[in-house]
Amino acid sequence: MSRQRHGGDRYRHTIRYDFSVNTNPLGMPDYVKRVLREKIHTGAELWEWYPDPSCDRLRQALASWHGVSREQIICGNGASELICAVARMLAQEKAARRVTCLLPVPSFSEYERAMLAVGAEIRYHTESAATGFALTETILDRLTDDVDVVFLCSPNNPVGNLLSECLLGRILERCRQNGITVVLDTCFGELAVAGDPAAKQPPDPNPNLIVLKAFTKLYAIPGLRLGYCIADGGTVRRLQAQLPCWNVSGIAQLAGLTILDGGRNVDYIGQTRECIARERHFLLTGLEETGLTVLPGAANFLCFFAGAPLYEKLLERGILIRDCSDYRGMGQGWYRVAVRTRRENEILLEEIKEVIG
Numbered sequence: 001m002s003r004q005r006h007g008g009d010r011y012r013h014t015i016r017y018d019f020s021v022n023t024n025p026l027g028m029p030d031y032v033k034r035v036l037r038e039k040i041h042t043g044a045e046l047w048e049w050y051p052d053p054s055c056d057r058l059r060q061a062l063a064s065w066h067g068v069s070r071e072q073i074i075c076g077n078g079a080s081e082l083i084c085a086v087a088r089m090l091a092q093e094k095a096a097r098r099v100t101c102l103l104p105v106p107s108f109s110e111y112e113r114a115m116l117a118v119g120a121e122i123r124y125h126t127e128s129a130a131t132g133f134a135l136t137e138t139i140l141d142r143l144t145d146d147v148d149v150v151f152l153c154s155p156n157n158p159v160g161n162l163l164s165e166c167l168l169g170r171i172l173e174r175c176r177q178n179g180i181t182v183v184l185d186t187c188f189g190e191l192a193v194a195g196d197p198a199a200k201q202p203p204d205p206n207p208n209l210i211v212l213k214a215f216t217k218l219y220a221i222p223g224l225r226l227g228y229c230i231a232d233g234g235t236v237r238r239l240q241a242q243l244p245c246w247n248v249s250g251i252a253q254l255a256g257l258t259i260l261d262g263g264r265n266v267d268y269i270g271q272t273r274e275c276i277a278r279e280r281h282f283l284l285t286g287l288e289e290t291g292l293t294v295l296p297g298a299a300n301f302l303c304f305f306a307g308a309p310l311y312e313k314l315l316e317r318g319i320l321i322r323d324c325s326d327y328r329g330m331g332q333g334w335y336r337v338a339v340r341t342r343r344e345n346e347i348l349l350e351e352i353k354e355v356i357g
Contacts, residue, residue, distance in 0.1 A: 007020025007021045007336075008222070009320070016319060018320045021222065022338045023220040023338070025275060025279065029264070032258050035254070035258045036251065039254060051252075053247075059228075061260040062260065064260075068230060069233070074240060077226075078225040079187055079227030081243070083212070087114040087115050087118045089239055090149055092242075099121070100121045101123070101147070102139075102147045102149070102151075104151070104152065106156075106324070106329040107151065109327065123142065126328075143180055148181060149183060151185065152182065152183070154186060155189070158301070158324050158327060158334075160302065161297055181209075181210065185212040187212060188217055190218045191218055193280060206232060207234065210230075210235060212227065215256055215259060217300075224252045225249075226256050279339050279342060279345055280300065280302070283339055283348070290353055291356070304337075305333050306335060308355060308356050311335065314352070
């Protein structure tokens with residue numbers, strides 16, 4: 001087995017506080033917990049029936065939430081399953097040659113992993129630490145007609161930068177002209193402090209655009225594995241052909257339906273943004289006062305550079321953070337921490353000060 005690629009490795013360590021996973025610090029909504037607990041004891045159909053292979057009710061609820069048609073929604077066992085489905089779809093359709101993929105880096109490693117699994121040629125577009133690894137208009141020159149797909153992430157993981165609405169529009173237009181598929185990952189979009197312009201895409205069907213979203217981060221349910229794509233109907237049908245039947249469990253579908261039912265998630269999202277804005281400022285200020293170089297970003301996590309080796313030292317104290325040295329384009333000394341509750345953030349800052357001091 002390869003070593004842990006991502007955060008959340010609680011299974012091989014004794015962890016008191018996990019800052020390596022960027023889920024909502026408020027945790028799963030209480031109204032969702034209540035329904036799931038009740039159904040665990042009374043809903044025999046969740047365990048004794050196969051789940052709906054088409055996720056029809058959930059797709060309709062998502063379509064209503066986003067203002068699109070149900071035919072534009074496809075659900076997956078987390079966004080990662082859908083990333084792999086995109087890779088397989090493109091490889092199948094370009095069977096006469098290798099798929100060419102443009103990857104801005106640093107970014108989420110599952111894009112690269114999925115494309116390498118289908119034998120794709122990868123072209124890396126590396127942004128500079130001097131600009132906070134922000135994506136700039138220099139990427140436009142790389143979007144040539146021999147590129148098949150480009151992956152974009154906003155807010156970008158691990159650095160937290162938002163993709164500006166202006167630049168996104170120019171990228172989409174260039175890709176439309178050159179027949180390039182755009183996979184736009186907005187899984188952290190609703191958790192961005194100021195709101196993410198990229199999270200507005202679509203509503204209009206765009207045959208070149210696939211928008212990735214997930215319940216995982218916003219509603220703090222990573223163990224249930226529930227993600228989805230918004231795309232035009234033809235793309236959804238092509239993606240569906242790459243997925244196994246019953247890929248979304250009954251309990252995950254119930255969680256999604258409960259989250260979207262009755263508008264209670266609107267209040268929850270508002271509370272979440274208030275909490276993240278307040279705690280993000282507190283954590284960012286504390287990290288800078290410790291002497292660390294913190295990237296500005298806008299997400300519910302912070303990326304920073306430290307001269308001291310923090311990962312192992314904090315792990316010894318039962319605190320898990322994300323070591324970013326394995327992100328292509330970053331290297332040793334870069335770390336990412338989630339914005340958590342005030343008490344958790346205070347403990348992290350105290351421990352970092354002791355380690356550095």
